[in-house]
Amino acid sequence: MKLELQGITKRFGALVANDHIDLVVEPGEIHCLLGENGAGKSTLMNVLYGLYQADEGSILLDDEVQHFSGPGDAMAAGIGMVHQHFMLIPVFTVAENVMLGHEQTKAGGLLDLAAARAKVREISGRFGFDVDPDALVGDLPVGVQQRVEIIKALSRDAQVLVFDEPTAVLTPQETDELMAIMRQLKQSGTAIVFITHKLREVREVADRITVVRLGKVVGEASPTASNPELAAMMVGRSVSLTVEKTPAKPGDAALVVRDLSVIDAQNQYVVSHVDFEVRAGEILAIAGVQGNGQTELTEALLGLQARTEGSITLDGVEIAGATPRRILDAGVGFVPEDRGEDGLVGEFTIAENLMLDRSNGAPFVRGGAVQRGALDAFAEEKVREFDIRAQGITTPVGRLSGGNQQKVVLARELSRELRLFVAAQPTRGVDVGSIEFIHKRIVATRDAGVPIIVVSTELDEVVALADRIAVMYRGGIVGIVPADTPRDVLGLMMAGENPTGAAA
Amino acid sequence: MSDQNSTAPGSSTPVVETSHAAALDAPIVLEKVIVRSPKFPIVFGVFALLGLLAAFVFPRTGTTRIGLSDSKDAIQLDPIPIDSQPFVAVVAVLLALLAIAAALFVARSATARIPLGLTVAFAVLFVIAFLVWAVHDGLLPFTGLLVGALGVSTPLIFGALGGVLSERVGVVNVAIEGQLLFGAFAAALIGVYTGNAAAALIGAAVAGMLVSFVLAAFSIKYLVDQVIVGVVLNVLVTGLTTFLAGVIDVDTIPRTARFGVVPIPLLSEIPVLGPLLFRHSLIVYFMYIAVFAVWFGLNKTRWGLRLRAVGEHPKAADTVGINVGRTRFWNVSLAGAIAGIGGAYLALDAIGLFSKEMTNGAGFIALAAVIFGRWDPVRAVLAALLFGFATSLQNSLSAAGVTDVPKEFLLMLPYLITVLAVAGLVGQVRGPAAAGKPYIKS
Ligand SMILES: Nc1ncnc2c1ncn2[C@@H]1O[C@H](COP(=O)(O)OP(=O)(O)OP(=O)(O)O)[C@@H](O)[C@H]1O
Ligand SMILES: [Mg+2]
Numbered sequence: 043m044k045l046e047l048q049g050i051t052k053r054f055g056a057l058v059a060n061d062h063i064d065l066v067v068e069p070g071e072i073h074c075l076l077g078e079n080g081a082g083k084s085t086l087m088n089v090l091y092g093l094y095q096a097d098e099g100s101i102l103l104d105d106e107v108q109h110f111s112g113p114g115d116a117m118a119a120g121i122g123m124v125h126q127h128f129m130l131i132p133v134f135t136v137a138e139n140v141m142l143g144h145e146q147t148k149a150g151g152l153l154d155l156a157a158a159r160a161k162v163r164e165i166s167g168r169f170g171f172d173v174d175p176d177a178l179v180g181d182l183p184v185g186v187q188q189r190v191e192i193i194k195a196l197s198r199d200a201q202v203l204v205f206d207e208p209t210a211v212l213t214p215q216e217t218d219e220l221m222a223i224m225r226q227l228k229q230s231g232t233a234i235v236f237i238t239h240k241l242r243e244v245r246e247v248a249d250r251i252t253v254v255r256l257g258k259v260v261g262e263a264s265p266t267a268s269n270p271e272l273a274a275m276m277v278g279r280s281v282s283l284t285v286e287k288t289p290a291k292p293g294d295a296a297l298v299v300r301d302l303s304v305i306d307a308q309n310q311y312v313v314s315h316v317d318f319e320v321r322a323g324e325i326l327a328i329a330g331v332q333g334n335g336q337t338e339l340t341e342a343l344l345g346l347q348a349r350t351e352g353s354i355t356l357d358g359v360e361i362a363g364a365t366p367r368r369i370l371d372a373g374v375g376f377v378p379e380d381r382g383e384d385g386l387v388g389e390f391t392i393a394e395n396l397m398l399d400r401s402n403g404a405p406f407v408r409g410g411a412v413q414r415g416a417l418d419a420f421a422e423e424k425v426r427e428f429d430i431r432a433q434g435i436t437t438p439v440g441r442l443s444g445g446n447q448q449k450v451v452l453a454r455e456l457s458r459e460l461r462l463f464v465a466a467q468p469t470r471g472v473d474v475g476s477i478e479f480i481h482k483r484i485v486a487t488r489d490a491g492v493p494i495i496v497v498s499t500e501l502d503e504v505v506a507l508a509d510r511i512a513v514m515y516r517g518g519i520v521g522i523v524p525a526d527t528p529r530d531v532l533g534l535m536m537a538g539e540n541p542t543g544a545a546a
Numbered sequence: 547m548s549d550q551n552s553t554a555p556g557s558s559t560p561v562v563e564t565s566h567a568a569a570l571d572a573p574i575v576l577e578k579v580i581v582r583s584p585k586f587p588i589v590f591g592v593f594a595l596l597g598l599l600a601a602f603v604f605p606r607t608g609t610t611r612i613g614l615s616d617s618k619d620a621i622q623l624d625p626i627p628i629d630s631q632p633f634v635a636v637v638a639v640l641l642a643l644l645a646i647a648a649a650l651f652v653a654r655s656a657t658a659r660i661p662l663g664l665t666v667a668f669a670v671l672f673v674i675a676f677l678v679w680a681v682h683d684g685l686l687p688f689t690g691l692l693v694g695a696l697g698v699s700t701p702l703i704f705g706a707l708g709g710v711l712s713e714r715v716g717v718v719n720v721a722i723e724g725q726l727l728f729g730a731f732a733a734a735l736i737g738v739y740t741g742n743a744a745a746a747l748i749g750a751a752v753a754g755m756l757v758s759f760v761l762a763a764f765s766i767k768y769l770v771d772q773v774i775v776g777v778v779l780n781v782l783v784t785g786l787t788t789f790l791a792g793v794i795d796v797d798t799i800p801r802t803a804r805f806g807v808v809p810i811p812l813l814s815e816i817p818v819l820g821p822l823l824f825r826h827s828l829i830v831y832f833m834y835i836a837v838f839a840v841w842f843g844l845n846k847t848r849w850g851l852r853l854r855a856v857g858e859h860p861k862a863a864d865t866v867g868i869n870v871g872r873t874r875f876w877n878v879s880l881a882g883a884i885a886g887i888g889g890a891y892l893a894l895d896a897i898g899l900f901s902k903e904m905t906n907g908a909g910f911i912a913l914a915a916v917i918f919g920r921w922d923p924v925r926a927v928l929a930a931l932l933f934g935f936a937t938s939l940q941n942s943l944s945a946a947g948v949t950d951v952p953k954e955f956l957l958m959l960p961y962l963i964t965v966l967a968v969a970g971l972v973g974q975v976r977g978p979a980a981a982g983k984p985y986i987k988s
Contacts, residue, residue: 114869130859
């Protein structure tokens with residue numbers, strides 16, 4: 043089906059998120075949308091999907107003007123979408139989430155859960171995804187939730203499919219599988235819109251590339267363009283795509299983890315007997331397929347896991363079993379993997395979110411009262427420093443684009459006096475320009491002598507930032523290897539093998 | 547640090563495949579731990595201790611006769627005479643043994659989970675021992691106590707079902723009281739003027755629905771705070787019905803407009819169970835169906851899945867093409883209709899007339915049942931039954947002439963049990979995520 047957007051304009055109050063955008067996607071074409079955080083990509087797609095009503099412009103499918111009053115109409119017309127912020131119901135199982143809205147029923151209105159399970163298995167089988175149809179979505183790590191979101195969109199045989207940053211938390215293998223599926227769909231005539239910040243993916247699958255900046259289309263790029271060319275077109279300046287860092291000058295072991303285990307609600311050892319240490323001024327990257335215990339490990343360091351065994355010492359002080367408050371006060375900065383769930387309060391303003399973990403004393407709170415002046419000055423500075431694109435510091439964080447929300451979390455966590463920095467997926471959904479900046483900040487923090495743990499499913503990021511790499515598999519650490527370990531070795535380790543024989 | 551590999555589960559078995567995908571396909575099976583929580587044994591122990599205290603420190607002697615039949619029964623069973631003091635003592639010791647067994651079970655067994663049956667048996671034994679101890683010398687109309695409990699519970703159950711539906715779709719329903727009361731009034735009014743029971747029942751459902759329309763319109767369309775609308779509605783309905791009842795005569799509902807008892811042949815003759823379950827009016831039989839229908843509908847059908855989706859994450863529901871506003875509106879209306887029928891029971895069956903403020907807070911107790919029942923229809927019904935039992939217990943014991951146990955203590959006891967049960971034995975309580983939050987589209 044051919045999709046055509048003509049002169050789409052969408053305003054939020056005074057902000058023009060989409061300014062007369064024209065876009066044509068032919069059937070059997072993969073059309074990439076590139077643009078900075080806050081450029082208006084998701085907004086445009088939400089208009090197409092009927093979630094937002096456009097202020098001006100029209101949507102045409104096979105040259106027929108459509109009037110969508112809601113997503114139901116868009117879906118009926120054959121449009122499907124993988125949402126950047128997952129549209130999943132945490133208390134439902136995977137199968138229930140996938141069937142919702144187009145449920146098959148048996149006699150008596152009875153839900154046909156068996157059919158839904160079979161569908162989930164069939165689609166995840168096609169992908170090489172490992173998803174349990176009966177797992178509760180709320181219990182799954184974000185990477186697995188992303189797979190569910192994709193399965194959900196694919197289960198409806200849409201003729202126009204929008205993928206809004208589906209690969210932000212996928213592993214390279216999963217991304218490859220997804221791109222293979224996209225090519226298959228393209229063969230069968232589906233029109234595909236693909237939004238990503240990862241230029242490698244763009245060049246691999248895109249037939250056409252449209253670049254958006256500040257709500258306007260700034261031009262088309264050729265799929266054969268080089269990474270720096272694409273990045274420059276997106277951001278409007280040249281971007282350095284490699285992390286410049288000097289070799290680490292590690293000090294003493296600052297964080298020492300001994301025999302740490304985490305037990306989940308199903309009484310399983312999701313992290314089991316891990317030992318490692320991170321020295322001051324060193325970045326330890328944790329690699330691994332999502333769902334192998336990385337999430338729980340980082341949460342345990344922050345005191346967010348209810349049941350842990352073993353010991354965690356930071357600068358000689360035992361912090362295992364301490365409250366998150368005490369751990370934060372001990373100088374631990376934390377970027378959670380799911381910013382919407384654990385990192386931000388959506389209804390609070392940017393300024394308020396920037397002081398969330400410092401609400402118990404100076405400089406932002408004195409005598410129980412929030413010091414608005416100090417807070418506003420701080421917020422203004424951070425918004426500028428981290429290039430957070432928003433109307434102002436009083437904008438609720440929930441209204442920001444995905445990448446800008448991520449920058450708010452990073453700005454908060456990186457602007458404290460740190461003794462340890464733990465970041466899970468630090469650059470999830472962030473554009474190339476800002477990745478450059480965030481990586482620089484992380485390296486600068488390391489050089490200031492702070493021990494750092496970075497969890498990432500993005501091998502590029504792991505390799506770029508790490509001084510050492512720990513690979514996790516099924517709750518354990520397979521081995522800890524130097525940063526220059528070849529990628530295929532890392533890949534094997536992520537599948538549980540240890541070809542180098544490296545010890546943890 | 548060196549023996550990492552041998553302790554990591556899964557890595558102790560050598561992986562033969564070299565392809566990543568193959569290794570990833572295998573289901574992840576992780577080592578498990580068994581949690582041994584002392585919660586149950588402790589709660590059991592506290593109750594066993596209460597039993598022992600009652601048996602040995604504050605012993606009460608005499609013969610308790612447990613009445614199982616009433617005069618209407620075809621099969622008459624003689625009251626069971628029980629020598630109170632030894633009976634309480636034996637049961638108390640039994641309870642203590644059960645508590646010890648529970649402790650051993652938790653400490654030793656492979657699953658460390660106490661079977662539900664054991665908990666139920668423990669609770670039943672405790673309640674019977676308490677009753678015998680309280681009455682200690684006289685007749686305890688046991689069947690009457692249970693029948694009374696069901697009667698008191700019926701409007702609570704209808705109210706709680708309405709509450710569950712409404713809250714699960716995302717609208718906090720504080721207006722159950724108003725829905726019950728307006729339902730009762732409408733049933734009485736229509737009963738008086740038409741003399742037709744069916745018309746009165748339908749009228750009650752429509753009246754409950756009307757209250758819901760206002761709740762739905764203000765909270766879904768005009769985004770007014772749902773709790774405030776609910777409270778205002780309760781006050782409004784109370785005032786309105788009090789005023790109207792003063793103007794119109796709804797004091798005596800004619801026989802023809804009332805729901806008489808319809809015993810179910812044969813079943814109603816079973817001792818104890820017959821009078822308890824099968825000798826009621828049609829409204830009570832309808833309640834059995836409603837409880838099943840709400841449970842089934844909510845958990846097993848498309849309607850229920852969508853309803854729950856809207857109450858948990860309306861935006862996600864919207865993105866799969868579910869109309870959030872409409873789903874909320876109609877289900878809140880349905881909830882009102884169900885609560886309205888509970889009101890009809892009060893006017894047409896339980897009492898037979900309308901008097902001002904006759905619901906007397908039943909709507910709020912129903913709301914409490916919804917929350918104690920963790921927004922689950924079956925648990926909410928059980929909670930409503932427990933509250934009904936509380937009231938009936940107090941009635942029966944004063945009827946049995948128990949005066950030396952303070953009435954306030956009797957009133958308090960079932961709630962005390964509930965609080966302990968909920969706090970001690972039930973896990974985390976979490977309501978529908980989006981309840982109370984309006985859904986705003988841009
Ligand atoms: N519901 C909303 N209300 C107000 N402003 C909004 C809303 N949604 C988005 N915006 C604003 O519109 C602009 C475009 O946001 P959008 O989410 O489309 O960006 P994006 O290109 O998808 O960015 P990213 O790559 O970070 O996901 C941003 O400035 C954002 O703050
Ligand atoms: Mg976006």
